[in-house]
Amino acid sequence: MGQTVRFQETLRRLAIIDERFIEDQARLGLSLAGVSALDPKTAALLQVAASAAIGASAACLEWSTALALAAGASEDEIADVLLAIAPVAGLGRVVAAAPGLAAALGYDIEAALEELDDR
Amino acid sequence: MPQQILDWQSVQGTPGSMGDNHVRERPGGIGRAGRPAFDLVTSKLMRPLVRPGTVRRRSLVGRLANGDGRRIVSVVAPAGYGKTTLLSQWAERNGQAFAWVSVDEGDNDPKVLLTYVAEALDAVEPVGKRVFDALASAASSVPGSVVPRLGHAFSSMTSPVVLVLDDVHMLHNRECRAALSVLADHVPAGSRLVLSGRAEPPVRLSRMRAGGTLLEIGPSDLSLSAGEAAALLRNAGMALGEDVVAELHRRTEGWPAGLYLAALGLKQGGSLGRTAVSVSGDDRFVSDYVESEFLARIPQRQRAFLTRTAVLERMCEPLCEAVLDLPGATATLAELARSNMLLVPLDRRREWYRYHHLFRDMLLAELHRLEPGLVPILRRRAADWCLHNGLPEEALEYSIAAGDVDTAAGLLGELWLPVYQQGRVATIERWLGWLDDRGGIQGHPMAAVGAACMSAVIGRPVEAERWADAVDRWQRGDAAWPDDPTAEAWAAVLRAVLCRQGAEQMRADADEAVSRFAAQNIVAPAAAFLQGLARVLCGDLEGGDASFADAVSIGERAAAPEVLAEALSERSLVAMARGQWDRAEVLAGQAGAVLRRTGTEDALVCAVQARAALHRGDVPAARQQLVSAQRARHVLTYAQPHVAVQARIELARVHLALADLAGARTLLREIDEVLRRRPGLGTLAGEAQELRAQLADQRSPSLPGASALTDAELRLLPLLTTHLTFGELGEELFISRNTVKTQASSIYRKLGASTRGQAVARARELGLLEG
Numbered sequence: 045m046g047q048t049v050r051f052q053e054t055l056r057r058l059a060i061i062d063e064r065f066i067e068d069q070a071r072l073g074l075s076l077a078g079v080s081a082l083d084p085k086t087a088a089l090l091q092v093a094a095s096a097a098i099g100a101s102a103a104c105l106e107w108s109t110a111l112a113l114a115a116g117a118s119e120d121e122i123a124d125v126l127l128a129i130a131p132v133a134g135l136g137r138v139v140a141a142a143p144g145l146a147a148a149l150g151y152d153i154e155a156a157l158e159e160l161d162d163r
Numbered sequence: 164m165p166q167q168i169l170d171w172q173s174v175q176g177t178p179g180s181m182g183d184n185h186v187r188e189r190p191g192g193i194g195r196a197g198r199p200a201f202d203l204v205t206s207k208l209m210r211p212l213v214r215p216g217t218v219r220r221r222s223l224v225g226r227l228a229n230g231d232g233r234r235i236v237s238v239v240a241p242a243g244y245g246k247t248t249l250l251s252q253w254a255e256r257n258g259q260a261f262a263w264v265s266v267d268e269g270d271n272d273p274k275v276l277l278t279y280v281a282e283a284l285d286a287v288e289p290v291g292k293r294v295f296d297a298l299a300s301a302a303s304s305v306p307g308s309v310v311p312r313l314g315h316a317f318s319s320m321t322s323p324v325v326l327v328l329d330d331v332h333m334l335h336n337r338e339c340r341a342a343l344s345v346l347a348d349h350v351p352a353g354s355r356l357v358l359s360g361r362a363e364p365p366v367r368l369s370r371m372r373a374g375g376t377l378l379e380i381g382p383s384d385l386s387l388s389a390g391e392a393a394a395l396l397r398n399a400g401m402a403l404g405e406d407v408v409a410e411l412h413r414r415t416e417g418w419p420a421g422l423y424l425a426a427l428g429l430k431q432g433g434s435l436g437r438t439a440v441s442v443s444g445d446d447r448f449v450s451d452y453v454e455s456e457f458l459a460r461i462p463q464r465q466r467a468f469l470t471r472t473a474v475l476e477r478m479c480e481p482l483c484e485a486v487l488d489l490p491g492a493t494a495t496l497a498e499l500a501r502s503n504m505l506l507v508p509l510d511r512r513r514e515w516y517r518y519h520h521l522f523r524d525m526l527l528a529e530l531h532r533l534e535p536g537l538v539p540i541l542r543r544r545a546a547d548w549c550l551h552n553g554l555p556e557e558a559l560e561y562s563i564a565a566g567d568v569d570t571a572a573g574l575l576g577e578l579w580l581p582v583y584q585q586g587r588v589a590t591i592e593r594w595l596g597w598l599d600d601r602g603g604i605q606g607h608p609m610a611a612v613g614a615a616c617m618s619a620v621i622g623r624p625v626e627a628e629r630w631a632d633a634v635d636r637w638q639r640g641d642a643a644w645p646d647d648p649t650a651e652a653w654a655a656v657l658r659a660v661l662c663r664q665g666a667e668q669m670r671a672d673a674d675e676a677v678s679r680f681a682a683q684n685i686v687a688p689a690a691a692f693l694q695g696l697a698r699v700l701c702g703d704l705e706g707g708d709a710s711f712a713d714a715v716s717i718g719e720r721a722a723a724p725e726v727l728a729e730a731l732s733e734r735s736l737v738a739m740a741r742g743q744w745d746r747a748e749v750l751a752g753q754a755g756a757v758l759r760r761t762g763t764e765d766a767l768v769c770a771v772q773a774r775a776a777l778h779r780g781d782v783p784a785a786r787q788q789l790v791s792a793q794r795a796r797h798v799l800t801y802a803q804p805h806v807a808v809q810a811r812i813e814l815a816r817v818h819l820a821l822a823d824l825a826g827a828r829t830l831l832r833e834i835d836e837v838l839r840r841r842p843g844l845g846t847l848a849g850e851a852q853e854l855r856a857q858l859a860d861q862r863s864p865s866l867p868g869a870s871a872l873t874d875a876e877l878r879l880l881p882l883l884t885t886h887l888t889f890g891e892l893g894e895e896l897f898i899s900r901n902t903v904k905t906q907a908s909s910i911y912r913k914l915g916a917s918t919r920g921q922a923v924a925r926a927r928e929l930g931l932l933e934g
């Protein structure tokens with residue numbers, strides 16, 4: 045595959061949010077275990093909320109959503125996060141975040157809107 | 164994979180075994196480990212013989228034989244340029260082993276194409292049982308299992324081999340094309356992959372060109388020099404003056420087929436100069452050329468024979484007589500075979516022939532021009548002859564060509580099961596698609612029931628429901644529901660498989676299936692299996708176990724390994740539920756052994772073995788079973804909701820016991836998704852609820868790793884081994900490019916990879932992918 049160019053590797057790993065790489069190289073603690081007063085699921089849902097509120101990239105949304113699912117959050121809870129933050133974050137942010145969240149939940153909004161009927 | 168539902172050996176034979184026919188046969192020595200699942204057209208694996216009198220292409224053959232270590236050879240030229248002849252001459256020249264596959268339309272089913280490739284290579288050096296196991300299984304993934312196993316076998320061959328795929332332009336199936344591209348990466352040193360056809364082969368030529376691994380032969384290489392043209396005409400028995408030869412050479416630009424046809428025409432008493440067109444295999448001129456140079460000059464009787472028999476894919480004397488409805492036609496065939504190079508013998512007995520492809524195209528064009536109304540009649544006669552001579556698949560193909568919807572639908576109703584059991588899903592889909600486009604399923608219950616059952620067990624729930632709706636409509640009696648007790652029995656199986664009305668109804672449907680099959684004396688372990696499952700779902704563990712015991716004994720007798728393995732697994736689960744762990748272990752072991760023999764995988768069987776392994780404290784074995792289940796579980800969709808939920812519950816329990824919360828939660832989400840569509844799954848709903856409660860109690864976070872790959876991601880994973888782009892993968896999976904990208908990123912992250920190549924390599928290390 046040719047030699048690995050370091051800056052390319054770094055950028056690729058950042059783009060897909062490679063947790064181990066980011067923890068090691070950027071020295072960011074991504075583990076939710078450190079947050080003791082909140083249970084992991086709540087902490088993960090808050091991350092989803094913050095990602096949506098600051099207009100984070102689709103990759104960030106997808107990652108935080110996957111984390112929330114792994115922490116035991118349901119699809120309904122995750123979708124409700126958007127409703128909960130709408131008054132504060134604004135409709136624009138929430139609308140912008142919806143497709144990214146959907147993708148992380150395995151729901152292809154684009155295809156769903158295109159389809160004639162969803163069975 | 165629960166293709167076990169269709170793992171049913173009744174009194175029927177396989178399609179190819181119905182008649183004694185010298186073209187289709189099962190090759191392979193006695194006791195060879197792997198065998199192709201279906202009867203092969205052996206002539207496709209035979210290198211065409213070089214006829215005496217063929218112009219030798221010494222310098223070209225020299226270039227090919229020398230090769231300079233270039234592993235891929237592409238031979239691309241229009242029809243009639245002597246591509247096949249050149250390769251045959253090369254094969255004849257030295258002692259190097261050749262594996263030859265003549266590709267045709269029927270190879271647009273990856274399992275079919277790759278069976279021929281495996282068979283061709285196997286004749287040179289055994290490729291092993293695993294390759295044929297994967298090929299023979301309907302549910303095995305082509306990019307995930309078949310291609311990696313075959314690629315591995317090819318790249319580890321110890322003796323150099325030239326693998327020729329002739330007429331690759333016939334391949335339009337995307338999976339077939341992707342498979343060739345991957346195979347091209349597995350050519351061992353000293354060996355060659357030769358892709359010959361009318362269009363550029365479906366591999367990444369530019370990369371190979373840049374890498375210097377490609378040898379390209381094109382029309383300019385293949386066109387005959389003036390000297391070779393003279394030799395061709397001389398060998399065809401033409402004593403022509405130098406100026407005539409030069410004129411012919413100029414006019415045909417060295418196109419061998421053109422020269423040969425012109426020679427034939429002149430032989431029939433024609434004269435040069437009638438046409439002024441210059442031809443070089445360009446389709447626009449070809450039929451004009453044939454008309455003026457050849458057909459116009461031969462006797463009417465011979466001309467009718469040629470054009471009318473051109474509807475045949477391949478021909479023998481009785482078939483020609485039947486199609487022409489003309490006794491005595493045999494003499495013409497024999498005469499042609501002696502004199503004409505455009506008729507290719509297909510067997511050593513000289514019974515079966517086919518026309519040279521180019522020649523046939525021309526003749527067909529002529530037939531369509533002169534007698535268009537006759538075309539379907541001829542094809543119908545061919546179908547009829549094939550049907551009465553033990554060639555039902557050919558009969559179906561001719562019926563399709565003739566546009567005979569009813570005949571085709573009837574044949575499909577008979578053929579789908581044996582062809583499915585041979586793993587040829589794409590072939591059945593092609594037939595179904597054709598019928599469906601013409602509304603041909605209406606009035607043919609067996610075809611629709613077959614389509615629904617097949618779609619359900621290979622993990623295509625949307626199609627399964629669509630076909631099942633059609634079956635339901637008939638059974639409600641709005642259309643003419645022909646009296647077909649076998650179809651009625653299968654319709655009951657189908658309802659039990661889909662379980663759309665809940666567990667109680669499933670029980671009634673399964674009971675109905677069992678009694679209907681029994682009434683017809685048909686051995687159907689699937690019905691007993693479904694009956695057992697329905698009873699368990701209704702809380703009748705005792706009755707369920709009894710039915711599973713029936714399914715086991717019928718499965719053993721009927722040599723139905725998949726249903727046998729699943730029934731043994733279910734019995735093991737019953738034993739676990741009763742706390743009889745010794746017994747459970749034995750049954751789980753038996754189930755595993757059955758599948759190991761067939762070389763297939765099944766998520767339920769894996770789950771049961773994982774639970775047994777965990778109970779005896781063998782954690783590595785349990786983990787290994789979980790990985791195998793990941794490879795196999797994607798075919799378990801809401802189209803068979805009971806097994807889909809049951810297998811996932813058992814798997815999730817093992818993940819939970821191994822403290823892999825992310826893995827367990829991924830499975831629970833899939834369970835919930837199935838339950839949302841099929842809430843009435845009886846006792847399974849309670850078990851899922853229990854699992855949910857257990858998971859809710861777990862608070863320690865765990866980063867999602869490989870075990871948390873979702874169903875959709877597991878479906879994408881094998882396709883990442885191909886060279887298809889994200890956009891093309893999206894088309895393959897019917898999802899948007901964006902979704903593919905999201906899923907791929909998620910896969911990379913869970914596998915700790917940052918490139919597609921790394922992800923594939925990591926998945927191989929973990930055992931998620933073969934190869």
